[in-house]
Amino acid sequence: MEDSVEYSIEVKNLTKQYGPITAIQDISFSLKKGEIVGFLGPNGAGKSTTMKILTGLIPANSGSAYICGIPVATHPEEIKRKIGYMPENNPLPTDMRVVEYLRFRGKLKEMSSRILRNRIDYVLDLCDLTRARKRMIGGLSKGYRQRIGIAEAILSDPEVIIMDEPTIGLDPHQILKIRDLIGSLKGRMSVIISSHILPEIELTCDKVIIINRGFVVASGTPDELRKDFLPESSYHLEITGSSQDLEPEIKFVSSKLSILSNESFAGSNINRVTLAGPGDRKIGEKLIAHLASLPEFTLRSLYCSEPTLEDIFLAATKRSWEVLAERPDLVTEPPFQPVAKSLGSEDAE
């Protein structure tokens, strides 16, 4: 039990079926206190189902979920005092003013009037809603509504915040603000966010969990996932000289480097070359040093690009699809112990 209290969220072998359809299967992960975790997955992967189970809205068929060491299934009332939840699509009553809505929700969350008054001012300010406090929710734009949802989730200063697609429908300015807002919660609250806006997740979250078709297919920090799924980086060169002579020189620097594409500009001998190689940054230095020493080439520019979270996400989900395509029986017949399990279960240990 002591181990459980160390974690704000702990999920062990969670399975949920809707009739014959398995929404999530044998999912395990955990969040330490103050950690921010991004929960990624294609549509229908089981993200919202997992989040609903964590909030006590729906029961799981098997497995267990704990919020701050309290089992969700047997103590739903207690865990509701510890969480702030922003559901998918963020439904809000249209016939209330922003401040009235927050006051109502605060009362339901058992906040005293004095604390609630200060806290409402604080969250309105934090979510940049102060000017809209007296406006009817029905007349506000999507961006405002999303921020009301976030304000409501953090209103009672809960230990755990669960947000299902909080940045959907926001403009880039608002996304930046929300990112800073979520970042400011780091260390104070544990946050689990599902999102499709992957750069935001990469910048804000300590850890990423990728699920697909109900399985955890990858879990770890973005760097760990990069090593696991796409250990190679790309090097982009702009160079003058004969492209035929370039390949042996590249191989001379590192035998692991290979040319992915080579684009020549018509009427000049400038080439744009993309190389694939190990994510070791020293290779870049070696490339610059070696190519600069050769008189037949002039290196105009070189930069290294690491795979983004989007690339990792695509690679991880593709790999899980390949596993499932080879073994269709695994989808319907539990227990299933594929790649997914071996990757995802690390955290639950």
Added chain:
Amino acid sequence: MKHFFTLLKHELRGILLSPSTYLASFFFLIVMGFIYQVVLEGYNKNPQEMLPSNIFLNAFFIPVFFLVPLLTMRSIAEERRMGLMDSLLTTPITSIELVASKFAAAYLLYSSLYLLTLAYPVITYHFFPDDRILDQASLIGGYSFICLSGLLFVSFGIFASSLTRSQLVAGIFCFSMLFGLILGGNSLNDFATVHLDKFSMLRLFVENIHVYEHVEDFSRGVLDTRPFVFYISGALLMLSMAVLAVDHKH
């Protein structure tokens, strides 16, 4: 039940601030006023056995069939359809508090609408001071019955609304239940089978759910405990089933 009053206040606020409440009340009072006027006219033409308030209260069923479904069909079904139920149930409230607050708000509106119709005999008495128009026993008895039976009628609506996302289905289901209770109880009494000796228990049941007789008793000023037990326990049963439906759907 510590969240009950917060939820009730929220519901009542929604009712009181919505223009549709006032519009609906206006039309309801027009219909009821029309019925009262017809009753008075009949009384004026031919001598009647019953007091005008008795006849008027006996006709209270007519708007019940429409009023109760319209008042209640939205309550839980709409919240569920909009997805508001999910976010509401992630706060530390219980489904009992939720259902009780929805019921209490609809019931208060229902009772207030009927109590407003007390204005008709009062206004009539003001212009034609005749004791038969403002007969206290029948008015107190009749309106007590409206408030008592309202517990069960409104709980039918809340139960129907808890079963579905569709307001239409909730409304029609509530209408069917009201129709079954109010008219069905009467029709059952006409079946010869019910009067056979071996069905004495069934006969007893049919006699006790006879809503027409209850209203006649009450509007004569006869307060029997059996209808109290029937309507209150029936309402509790319906609300308990609504609580189960809310829990089950989540």
